[in-house]
Amino acid sequence: MIGANPTFQKRDSADRMTSPAAPSRSPTSPWRGIVTCALLVPLATVLAQCGRAPSATALAANTHAVSGDTFVDRFPAPSFKERFPTEQESFVQRQTAAAAPAAEPQRAAPPVRVASLTPTLNLPRPSEREELTTLVSMKSSAFPYFGNNPRSEAPFLNVTNGSRKGHRSYSGRVYWQDETYNDSRVLVHVPENFDVRKPGVIVVFFHGNGATLERDVRDRQLVPQQISDSGANAVLLAPQMAVDAADSSAGKFWQPGGFKRFLDESTSHLARLSGDPKSAAAFANMPVVIVGYSGGFLPTAWSLEVGGAASRVRGVVLLDAVYGELDKFASWIESNRSGFFVSSYTRYTKRHDQELMAMLRNKGIRVRESMDGPLQPGSVVFVQTPDGVTHRDYVTQAWTQHPVKEVLVKMAGTASLARIASAPTSAGR
Numbered sequence: 401m402i403g404a405n406p407t408f409q410k411r412d413s414a415d416r417m418t419s420p421a422a423p424s425r426s427p428t429s430p431w432r433g434i435v436t437c438a439l440l441v442p443l444a445t446v447l448a449q450c451g452r453a454p455s456a457t458a459l460a461a462n463t464h465a466v467s468g469d470t471f472v473d474r475f476p477a478p479s480f481k482e483r484f485p486t487e488q489e490s491f492v493q494r495q496t497a498a499a500a501p502a503a504e505p506q507r508a509a510p511p512v513r514v515a516s517l518t519p520t521l522n523l524p525r526p527s528e529r530e531e532l533t534t535l536v537s538m539k540s541s542a543f544p545y546f547g548n549n550p551r552s553e554a555p556f557l558n559v560t561n562g563s564r565k566g567h568r569s570y571s572g573r574v575y576w577q578d579e580t581y582n583d584s585r586v587l588v589h590v591p592e593n594f595d596v597r598k599p600g601v602i603v604v605f606f607h608g609n610g611a612t613l614e615r616d617v618r619d620r621q622l623v624p625q626q627i628s629d630s631g632a633n634a635v636l637l638a639p640q641m642a643v644d645a646a647d648s649s650a651g652k653f654w655q656p657g658g659f660k661r662f663l664d665e666s667t668s669h670l671a672r673l674s675g676d677p678k679s680a681a682a683f684a685n686m687p688v689v690i691v692g693y694s695g696g697f698l699p700t701a702w703s704l705e706v707g708g709a710a711s712r713v714r715g716v717v718l719l720d721a722v723y724g725e726l727d728k729f730a731s732w733i734e735s736n737r738s739g740f741f742v743s744s745y746t747r748y749t750k751r752h753d754q755e756l757m758a759m760l761r762n763k764g765i766r767v768r769e770s771m772d773g774p775l776q777p778g779s780v781v782f783v784q785t786p787d788g789v790t791h792r793d794y795v796t797q798a799w800t801q802h803p804v805k806e807v808l809v810k811m812a813g814t815a816s817l818a819r820i821a822s823a824p825t826s827a828g829r
Contacts, residue, residue, distance in 0.1 A: 591627060601715075608696050658706070691807075698724075768780065
């Protein structure tokens with residue numbers, strides 16, 4: 401290997417050219433043995449170290465020493481899923497570690513030079529800001545929640561087993577607080593091309609029953625990817641609701657002002673993750689679009705009714721999600737004519753959607769039953785999807801493939817986003 405390195409050969413030749421004349425090669429010369437030992441002893445040491453199997457302690461120490469600078473970190477897989485960091489790291493940390501230059505190797509003293517076994521790689525410089533998807537713990541997220549259920553005014557955690565507390569759902573099943581209602585994390589996504597200086601929107605996604613942020617919202621429903629693929633100037637906030645449970649409880653979003661506190665807390669996180677900590681004020685005034693899927697109808701409805709930021713909500717998208725709370729949806733639509741409302745549904749929610757349509761028409765509000773036209777402030781659209789469309793896959797296949805992306809494309813394509821962002825607001829509730 402050393403002989404194949406032209407740089408090594410050139411430096412070695414230069415060293416020989418500038419070194420004093422070589423001693424006599426006479427068999428009786430005392431220099432011959434000394435030079436031979438000087439050359440062979442270091443080489444033998446290197447070969448012995450290469451051939452020796454490393455101990456477990458050495459492997460652990462080496463792993464710690466190069467943590468964050470492995471081959472995977474330097475060359476992350478390009479797929480959307482592989483770019484998502486673990487819970488213990490952030491994408492920014494991973495990129496920083498990958499971009500950090502290796503330390504300058506120390507030069508061995510002449511006349512012996514040993515080629516580096518781990519040469520420094522010349523990596524391409526990363527762009528100023530990469531696409532970012534991460535999990536952030538927020539105090540104002542849905543859970544943990546220790547308040548009352550507003551429908552019954554009874555404590556939400558209504559089951560006790562020793563020191564353990566839980567909630568008995570409407571189906572009668574008990575879910576324990578430490579397993580189901582203890583995750584305060586929020587999935588945050590900032591696309592690479594997002595520009596906080598331009599009109600933008602915050603998309604808040606409320607997932608349905610039996611879901612987790614990583615397995616379902618990120619990987620199966622592809623919500624962050626739909627945000628990026630839309631090309632809209634949008635960021636995503638997706639709070640973890642009940643973890644992998646058949647329960648639609650809204651947690652802190654039941655509380656008056658709960659949705660506003662959630663948005664307020666998110667501003668510093670969004671500003672930091674977007675690369676400009678001074679942009680918090682821009683996020684604090686950015687309009688919001690709520691997307692509720694299935695059981696996500698409940699936190700959506702209560703956020704509109706008592707969340708304290710109804711005037712910032714310029715769009716509501718319900719994906720097979722009208723299971724109740726019709727009065728709350730109708731009230732928001734009537735009071736916020738600068739916003740848009742979209743509800744697409746299957747046969748499972750058809751009855752409730754038709755009832756909501758009738759309520760709105762009785763109030764003199766025009767209702768459209770097709771997504772073919774432009775999506776503008778004041779649009780109220782209901783779309784029935786065919787029987788072949790399944791409820792489980794509805795976030796990726798509704799009236800069209802990737803419906804979240806489709807809504808944002810319509811907003812951006814018709815310049816509705818700028819109009820929605822600048823539209824006058826009604827009094828917040």
